[in-house]
Amino acid sequence: MACARVPLDEQQVTERDAAGRERTLPALHPHRMEGRCFVPYKPPPDDGCSPAEVEEFLELARFITEDLDWLLSLPHDKFWCQVVFDESLQRCLDSYLHQAPRGLDFAALPSSPAVADIQRSLHRTVFLTFLRMATYKESKDNFITPSVFGEIVYENFLFDIPKMMDLCVLFGKGNSQLVHKMIENIFTQQPSYYRDLDETVPTVLQVFDTILEKCGLQCDGATAMEPLKLNAHQQRTAMTMSLQELVDIILYLCDSTSTIYAFLDIFPAACSTFHSHSFLSRLTSFYETTVPDLEKAVKKRNFDDKRRQEDLWKRLSHSCRKMIETCHLLLHHTCLQPILEGGENTQTFAEELLQHFTSFLPEKRFLSDYDEQFPIADDISLLQQALPLIDETRTSYLLEGVQSAWDSTGRRKQHS
Amino acid sequence: MSPPRLTGALRSFSNVSKKDDFTEQLYDLKTKRLKRRELFAREGLTWHKIVHFCSEHQDKAQQQAASQELKSILLAAKQIVGDEHGQEAIESAAVFLFETFHNKDHVGTEETRTIKQMFGPFPSSAAEASCAAVAKLVAQLGDSHVEDFVQTHCSRHNPQRGSAFGRNIAFSYESYTLDPLEDLPNSGIHEDNVNLDF
Structure with a gap:
């Protein structure tokens, strides 16, 4: 047994080896x-x-x-x-x-x-x-x-x-x-883990790009880096790929979105690292591009086993929820929370939050889904309470944009 | 097979994990069984102690009978571990059988599982024979006497060295489950199933 009140890394122990000879070793050996x-x-x-x-x-x-x-x-x-x-x-x-x-x-x-x-x-x-x-x-x-x-x-x-x-x-x-x-x-x-996290986020983003590619949906990176092949139109889509591939993609999406959400929910300090890689805009654009295609494939493709079809739908819908909740976590911890705490740079955070909401405006499907879970009007109302001088024209424009997103998706808002 | 996982991709494609070759398996079940036997053989009770215990508390006639039962246990142990193993392995297996059956009157599911976990597949007749032989020995020596002897020597019954970490920690088994935003719309799934046979 090692001696007490000394950290383990500084302790020495004296033991007998297999031959019965006494030897002194570091306790960690x-x-x-x-x-x-x-x-x-x-x-x-x-x-x-x-x-x-x-x-x-x-x-x-x-x-x-x-x-x-x-x-x-x-x-x-x-x-x-x-x-x-x-x-x-x-x-x-x-x-x-x-x-x-x-x-x-x-x-x-x-x-x-x-x-x-x-x-x-x-x-x-x-x-x-x-x-x-x-x-x-x-x-x-x-x-x-x-x-x-x-x-x-x-x-x-x-x-x-x-x-x-x-x-x-x-x-x-x-x-x-x-x-x-x-x-x-x-x-x-061990703060080096923050550096590792910083190195990991691009690989997480790569996972989303891989899903886009597999669904035949061009991602920004690919468009910019490579010329489009002449036979690109023959690329498989969510409608034409094999059923097993579709299942794998949805399972992968479900696991990835759930894991990212769980990690950020448990350890919100990681939000700023994700945020610094423009994770929010990449995720919203991914949502807008991929979700309608995958939904259409699950709805319209012919499934011999209807339970499998329903299960895939649930997984896709669950993934949507997790992506929306992840976006909310990121916004909450990087912008809203500092505003509510009322620190020095409140105005900067408010500006950043409004910029994010503005960047959501073209992503109509994402925006309406997000607004359904986390009404943007509520956050804007919070902003107005925290910063009474906030530009009203801008907030009105934002709220009109949200309404327009709802109109364009043909759905009716559940909340008032 | 596990479904595709984000953390699997991160392990493979990012540079933040130890690169292990998971195709190369360090230990399989067979190696593990051998290791467990080796560890068991190093622990408290030995065949020599059992033989001594059985002989010191009995008269000559009883000792002869006991010696017969001890031989039966050794024979059963040999059948269970296989002929290719040496005397040491056979005696260690005999100790294991003695420990397993000293307070049992038949070979139940739990005992079968315990023996299989240690030695792999084994002939059930050998387990029956060793169980019967141990029962006869215990009857001669007295239940409580044998129990005291086993408790004193056997580490299998006292596995905790001090209190195990986390014994008092409340652990919840609750896990993340599917939480969809909406069910599959009827229009999509059922429109293919509409009966058009008017």
């Missing part, structure tokens, strides 16, 4: 790790699979649960040796984050009670493991120097941006406060 052989996770088998596949999953899940229970029962120093140096543990945890079923997946809840039970148990154990990994101070005797903790988690990839996004979407709904504290703690102790 690969020789103190135990060979446990964590197995990588695989998702539960689909309903209708063979009993052997069910049995295999149960065995695998029991192994992982048993190993993680063992890990959680280790003393602080041994836990960190295992976490830092055991590659099989890192792979096991990463495979769970990546492959565990989300509540949004087709078959999120397995129908077999035994499979459901072990999956639940594993879900909790994985969460507790990540929670312990995100905690640099467990008690007054068991702690790591905060800056060293930041280095350890970063240098060993114990957390990275995709993992934190997975944590938000898997555990954030029911455990938002704990997940928020975990992620906030990680970013606070």
